[in-house]
Amino acid sequence: MTVADALLLGLGAVAVGAGALVVTTAHLVRAGLYLVVCLGAVAGLYLVLTAELVAWVQVLIYVGAVVVLLLFAVMLTRAPIGASADLDRPGLPALLVGGGASLGLAALLVDAYRWSSVPAPAPGTAEVLGAQLFRSWVLPFEVLSVLLLAALVGAIIVSRPDIGGGGR
Amino acid sequence: MTLTPEWYLLLAAALFTIGAVGVLIRRNAIVLFMCVELMLNAANLALVTFSRINGTLDGQIIAFFVMVVAAAEVVVGLAIIMSIFRTRRSASVDDSNLLKY
Numbered sequence: 001m002t003v004a005d006a007l008l009l010g011l012g013a014v015a016v017g018a019g020a021l022v023v024t025t026a027h028l029v030r031a032g033l034y035l036v037v038c039l040g041a042v043a044g045l046y047l048v049l050t051a052e053l054v055a056w057v058q059v060l061i062y063v064g065a066v067v068v069l070l071l072f073a074v075m076l077t078r079a080p081i082g083a084s085a086d087l088d089r090p091g092l093p094a095l096l097v098g099g100g101a102s103l104g105l106a107a108l109l110v111d112a113y114r115w116s117s118v119p120a121p122a123p124g125t126a127e128v129l130g131a132q133l134f135r136s137w138v139l140p141f142e143v144l145s146v147l148l149l150a151a152l153v154g155a156i157i158v159s160r161p162d163i164g165g166g167g168r
Numbered sequence: 169m170t171l172t173p174e175w176y177l178l179l180a181a182a183l184f185t186i187g188a189v190g191v192l193i194r195r196n197a198i199v200l201f202m203c204v205e206l207m208l209n210a211a212n213l214a215l216v217t218f219s220r221i222n223g224t225l226d227g228q229i230i231a232f233f234v235m236v237v238a239a240a241e242v243v244v245g246l247a248i249i250m251s252i253f254r255t256r257r258s259a260s261v262d263d264s265n266l267l268k269y
Contacts, residue, residue, distance in 0.1 A: 012179045019183055019206050023190035028199065035202045042183075042209050045176070051216045051228045058212075061235050066205060066242050073198050073246045077259040089262070094192030098185050105181035109214065110174045121219065124228045132225050133232075144236045151240035155247035161254065 007048045015041035032071045039063050051124040176217040183210035197249045197259045201242060208238045 018038035022031045039062045046055035122128050133141060157163060183206055190203030212231040219227025252264050 008175060008179075012175070015179065016182050016186070019186040022199075022202055022206065023186055023194065028196060031199050031202055035205065038183075038206065039209060042213055045179070045213060046216055049176070049216050049220050051219070051231075054212075054216055054228050054231050057232065057235060058209075061239055062205065062209070066239060069242055069246060070198055070201060070205075073201075073249060076250060077198065077253045088193050089195055091189075091193045094189045097192060098189035101188050102181060102185035105184060106178055109177040109181055121223045121225055124219075124225055129225060129228060129232075133229055137229050140233055144233055148236060148240055151244050155243045158244070159247040159250050161251075 004048050008045065011041045011044045011048070014038075015045070028074050029071065032067055032074060035070070036063055036067050039067070050121070053124050053126045053129050173217050173221050176220075177214060180210045180214040180217065183207075183213065195260050195262055197252075197261050197264075198246075200261060201245055201249075205238065205242070208234060 015038050018034045018041065021034040022038060025031050025034060039058065043055045043058040043063070046052075046058060187203045187206030187210060190206065191200055194200055194203060212234050215227040215231045215234065217227070219225055219231075249259060253259050256263055258264075
């Protein structure tokens with residue numbers, strides 16, 4: 001067992017455990033903090049997969065921005081600090097869907113993408129990824145910048161009651 | 169024993185399943201968003217693994233795009249949650265039934 005394998009097992013266990021806690025914990029704030037652990041473990045897995053830039057961007061965007069935003073939302077909606085009892089609803093359909101998704105995805109992915117002996121790609125450093133991004137992915141990149149602008153304007157309009165529909 | 173990238177795909181499937189079950193069994197809209205983030209992360213992990221399997225960097229670039237879309241989705245979603253909370257005084261998805269026929 002190599003170092004990468006040990007890291008995969010360890011970080012994978014951390015990610016799955018923290019993810020399960022996000023779904024099962026009764027504390028809203030703790031769910032957010034477990035999400036940080038889970039996303040951090042996934043970032044570590046990106047590093048093991050030699051996707052450096054993706055890993056650091058994951059830490060920046062998800063752990064740094066998205067989770068902070070979610071925790072702010074928890075505070076703004078006056079969520080209770082302690083455990084909330086009515087956080088869950090009946091789980092039988094969810095278990096069916098979850099089991100189906102899990103088995104289906106596992107079978108499909110593992111069967112469709114077997115390990116082949118292609119040489120590993122160059123490590124995904126910022127330089128290599130930037131060159132790829134601005135050579136063959138320019139149009140999606142520009143479209144995404146428009147999407148971000150639209151999301152920004154839309155969020156402001158939706159959340160301001162005096163100019164949007166929020167207060168009615 | 170050496171682990172093949174199939175293990176990454178299995179891990180991605182497990183994370184996606186956790187997120188999907190979470191969306192179905194949780195009631196608070198913000199926890200729902202956390203579960204959606206889990207699912208998007210599972211997809212990202214699968215994309216980066218595909219990039220490793222295929223020997224190109226395209227999967228990693230698509231993972232970037234997924235992250236950007238996820239950030240936009242969270243921003244708009246939280247604005248909508250705030251707006252609903254302002255009128256309904258509740259962040260539970262069971263209470264927002266305005267569009268229900």
